[in-house]
Amino acid sequence: MNYKIFIVEDDPWYGEMLKYHLEMNPEYEITLFDNGREVLSNLYRKPDLVCIDFGLPDMNGEVLLKRLKQENVNLPVIIISGQEDIEVAVSLLKIGARDYIIKNDHTKENLWQAVINARENTILKQEVEELKDQLEEKFDFSNSIIGQSQPILKVFKTLEKAIKSNINVSVTGETGTGKELVAKAIHFNSDRKRKPLIAVNMAAIPPELVESELFGHEKGAFTGATSQKTGKFLAANGGTLFLDEIAELDLSIQTKLLRALQEREVVPIGSNKSTIFDARLITATHKDLAKEVQEGRFREDLYYRIIGLPIELPPLRERGNDILLLANNFVQDYCKTNKAGKITFSEDAKQKLYNYEYPGNVRELKAIVDLACVLCDEDKIQPKEISFNKLAKDNFISFQEKSLKEYQTDIISYFLNKYNQNVVMVAEKLSIGKSTIYNLIKAGDIKLEE
């Protein structure tokens, strides 16, 4: 489709010259106007871009720019001006001009590039909007969170309430029960869906960096702060901040977090200026926060601040038939992604899936089903193709008598070595939360090799 450009220039020779030059790209459809009023009355023709001469006889460039922006705030406008006044240029850019070009020997080339930039910018914006639409569809929670069991239907009811309000939400549940998925579903179904969703895993950040990660820092605020950094609170402005593994926060940071939440403002490290933020807070943990409070590891006042609307995700073993519903969905996903023909489960395979405990919950079920799809020779999965992480158990259990925790550490270390110290991949392979590994690293039980 042609890219429609309006040029408004009262000097006919100069206008023709610009038109001639831009028409070298056959995709550009150029229309010339010699005054502001005429271009305004032709906006119904929906130009993709308008280039205006700053010194038009009937309307100065600033007035025309404002009128164009009133009509269509997204319309890119390039100003071409005879004067090199930086202040004028800056004020026009602030009002919304896309570019400011001076009339000199390079105008043609500069305009050519400015049009390319403006067009690319529009395409990028359109792509972002399309991606946002796709995300919304993806996280329409009836599509993304699979389940029809009573405990999950109860969760859906609470989710509806969370979506309609702006209240803080705290999600609890064992590893792999879908806490992050729930946070996404709330964000992408709420009024904040077009603004950022920023997720931070507290267990993954070294304690000394948490404050700067959350609140930001000024350049030179501490050794290593070579440039200014925006914290996650401000990055999430207008949207949602998801603090995963909140129970892992140090008590000193808990105090700072509490202050920020009470005042609704943050102060970056090294700054004396506070900035108001507007982000909805969703927190998650696999721990029992109330117990953490009782045992003195979590501040009571912070607990009451963040608890808001609690959502407790049931373990998969308590979701009955959802196990098979989820398994079928994962098989379909597998077939779609791998362009495979239809695969189903034999009755015995279903029974085997149904009877298992799933300590790694939905994440573990997905890994089991994916593997079964790979292993199955025909179009029906048999019980022998369903394996419950037996490999790790068989290899490690016979070495010597150890505690369960020691076995766990051995297994994780083994996999970290095997997969090049890639925590995310090992978590996926073992169907455990990344945070479980990060916690062991933090506690010094496991050391990542260089």
Ligand SMILES: Nc1ncnc2c1ncn2[C@@H]1O[C@H](COP(=O)(O)OP(=O)(O)OP(=O)(O)O)[C@@H](O)[C@H]1O
């Ligand atoms: N009800 C569900 N329907 C479909 N997929 C689900 C469901 N619950 C979880 N999943 C999938 O299971 C995986 C794990 O979910 P998620 O990361 O949200 O769990 P989590 O509770 O945040 O885990 P962790 O505590 O380890 O961080 C993801 O791939 C997610 O999409």
